[in-house]
Amino acid sequence: MNDSSWGAPPQAGQAGYWGPTERGPVQGAAPAGPAYDAPEAQQTRPMPIVPDGPAYGGDQDDDRGAARTGGPLFRDEDHGAFPGGDGSGFPSGDHGRFPDERYGGRSGSPSAQPHATPQHDSSYVPQNPEPMPEVQPQPAPAPAPQKKSAGRDLGAAIGVGVGLGVVIVASLFVVKAVFVGVVAVAVVVGLWELTSRLQERKQIKAPLVPLAVGGAAMVVAGYVRGAEGAWVAMALTALAVLVWRMTEPPEGYLKDVTAGVFAAFYVPFLATFVALMLTADDGPWRVLTFLLLTVVSDTGAYAVGWRFGTHKLAPRISPGKTREGLLGAVSFAMVAGALCLQFLIDDGTWWQGLLLGLAVAASATLGDLGESMIKRDLGIKDMGTLLPGHGGIMDRLDSLLPTAPVVWLLLVLFVGSG
Numbered sequence: 001m002n003d004s005s006w007g008a009p010p011q012a013g014q015a016g017y018w019g020p021t022e023r024g025p026v027q028g029a030a031p032a033g034p035a036y037d038a039p040e041a042q043q044t045r046p047m048p049i050v051p052d053g054p055a056y057g058g059d060q061d062d063d064r065g066a067a068r069t070g071g072p073l074f075r076d077e078d079h080g081a082f083p084g085g086d087g088s089g090f091p092s093g094d095h096g097r098f099p100d101e102r103y104g105g106r107s108g109s110p111s112a113q114p115h116a117t118p119q120h121d122s123s124y125v126p127q128n129p130e131p132m133p134e135v136q137p138q139p140a141p142a143p144a145p146q147k148k149s150a151g152r153d154l155g156a157a158i159g160v161g162v163g164l165g166v167v168i169v170a171s172l173f174v175v176k177a178v179f180v181g182v183v184a185v186a187v188v189v190g191l192w193e194l195t196s197r198l199q200e201r202k203q204i205k206a207p208l209v210p211l212a213v214g215g216a217a218m219v220v221a222g223y224v225r226g227a228e229g230a231w232v233a234m235a236l237t238a239l240a241v242l243v244w245r246m247t248e249p250p251e252g253y254l255k256d257v258t259a260g261v262f263a264a265f266y267v268p269f270l271a272t273f274v275a276l277m278l279t280a281d282d283g284p285w286r287v288l289t290f291l292l293l294t295v296v297s298d299t300g301a302y303a304v305g306w307r308f309g310t311h312k313l314a315p316r317i318s319p320g321k322t323r324e325g326l327l328g329a330v331s332f333a334m335v336a337g338a339l340c341l342q343f344l345i346d347d348g349t350w351w352q353g354l355l356l357g358l359a360v361a362a363s364a365t366l367g368d369l370g371e372s373m374i375k376r377d378l379g380i381k382d383m384g385t386l387l388p389g390h391g392g393i394m395d396r397l398d399s400l401l402p403t404a405p406v407v408w409l410l411l412v413l414f415v416g417s418g
Helices: 099-103 154-174 176-202 208-245 253-278 283-308 323-343 350-378 400-415
Strands: 019-021 024-026 312-314 318-322
Touching: 154 176, 154 283, 176 208, 176 253, 176 283, 176 350, 208 253, 253 283, 253 400, 283 318, 283 323, 283 350, 283 400, 312 323, 318 323, 318 350, 323 350, 350 400
Parallel strands: none
Antiparallel strands: 019 024, 312 318
């Protein structure tokens, strides 16, 4: 198609002119020429009236707002030539692109149709989409009930407990001196755990060397010389702590020696009462009664508290302990005390065993709470990691240490020193 297909534009007012005049667009017969033959001019459809809108690309009307039919407006209209306001064959500002490219069509695709957009078409009426059906949220499935957890490796705890029990019983009934050595070793390890945690968490440097030597001597003196020997060893250990600390700078001296004297009383001095029980004729049975009642009390508190515990005993000190657990400890210990005093201790009776069991449950619980208070102050859960499933040595001595003087005293009152 050449330039003559558009024909020469007639002057305004000429018959057959289709175009703007001073009075607006005038419709007439199509001009003769190859582009508009007379027979076909009668079959053409009228040009849709474009509403007034903002100018686009100079004086040319904005062709983006006019809706077009599915094909060319005239039969022999060519998409390839689109008169523009600048005479380039394209709308103003769209050089090098097909007109439909500006409406989202693919560049260079004559078949792409322009789309009427709400921004430029005043006759555009938005269609109300059908409302989407509301989807009711499905209720979340109820979480499966969780089983209570013991908080420790129960298998490891039982295995370590059985192993320690075998060592203690074997040494207790074979050679008493061997059992005294086992107690002395436990005291030294307990002092090491306690002083290490004090230094790590509070920067308190309690001297370990005089404590370890004095603690072991305290246990041996109690077994050999009785209560008097234990008191003398305690006094000498405290003096050694004061002197040993003088070799370092004075800063923190008071807190260091105070912690050292406390450690000497808390661990080795209380453990000396186990050695005092061993000096009696039925000493191994007294020690065994002491160990059984303490272990049974702890077991009763754990079993009953884990199964039925709902009321906290001391939530600020030990959140895991419950009043139901305390009742379990008392019940188990009283029954075990009656059996032990009746069958294991010479001249003992069942009612004495009931009182002994009650006292053991109380002292063991207080000892456990006391150690829990220390650990809360230090911000730790266990004193050590030496015993899998238990923690450290001090985590096993917490209820045994304060119970030892209670059992020793009551047995002396009930059946004598032996």
